[in-house]
Amino acid sequence: MSGSEEEWRALKPREPSPSQCCGGGCQPCVYDVYEQQLARWERARAARDKGLLVEGRGESGNSELSPDAFTAFSLSWVRQLTEDTYQCRFELPGNGSLRLGLGQHLVLRGVVNGLEVQRAYTPISPGNAEGYFEVLIKCYEAGLMSQYIKTWKEGDTAFWRGPFGGFPYRPNKQLR
Ligand SMILES: Cc1cc2nc3c(=O)[nH]c(=O)nc-3n(C[C@H](O)[C@H](O)[C@H](O)COP(=O)(O)OP(=O)(O)OC[C@H]3O[C@@H](n4cnc5c(N)ncnc54)[C@H](O)[C@@H]3O)c2cc1C
Incomplete structure (x- = not known):
């Protein structure tokens, strides 16, 4: 009390x-x-x-991804593929897997000039990849999150929540 x-x-x-x-x-x-x-x-x-x-x-320190709370993930590496696209790999402690379904996306939180922004990104790594997940991000000149992503260096921490969305899919079946 x-x-x-x-x-x-x-x-x-x-x-x-x-x-x-x-x-x-x-x-x-x-x-x-x-x-x-x-x-x-x-x-x-x-x-x-x-x-x-x-x-x-609203924030969790462990590696379990949740739709309700942001979880910290460490950036193991970032590669600039073109002038404006970056492939980024995040570590999943304990060789864990996000076990994402087809087309599922995550939400990234960033802070740019004191303004909090949240944007969706769809991992490009296999849904059952172990120990990591990867995203491919195109950055825009005037983009808020883009400015934050361009500052990333290996070892940085980023906050994600999810997964969201996805497509129902069963091999050789038409789903309505
Ligand atoms: C479900 C979902 C999944 C997504 N997955 C990915 C992904 O895997 N990889 C990825 O790179 N993005 C993805 N996006 C887009 C992403 O969420 C952001 O919209 C994008 O990164 C731009 O955010 P920003 O804050 O940098 O730009 P903002 O601040 O939102 O936009 C500022 C300016 O940037 C430019 N801009 C922003 N978006 C676009 C666009 N799409 N086309 C042209 N100009 C634009 C425009 O000039 C705009 O006025 C996804 C979006 C959704 C809804």
């Missing part, structure tokens, strides 16, 4: 700005995550118990 009104206000989740929505139709979208966090904050404040805020603070 603790906290002045000022402390509780400081802990209140902030509504995402439009730049934080990647526009990829994610489930849950950043706005859904915000609603969940706000409801959790309201319950915690009513009970005057900050311990109720601990779950799902």
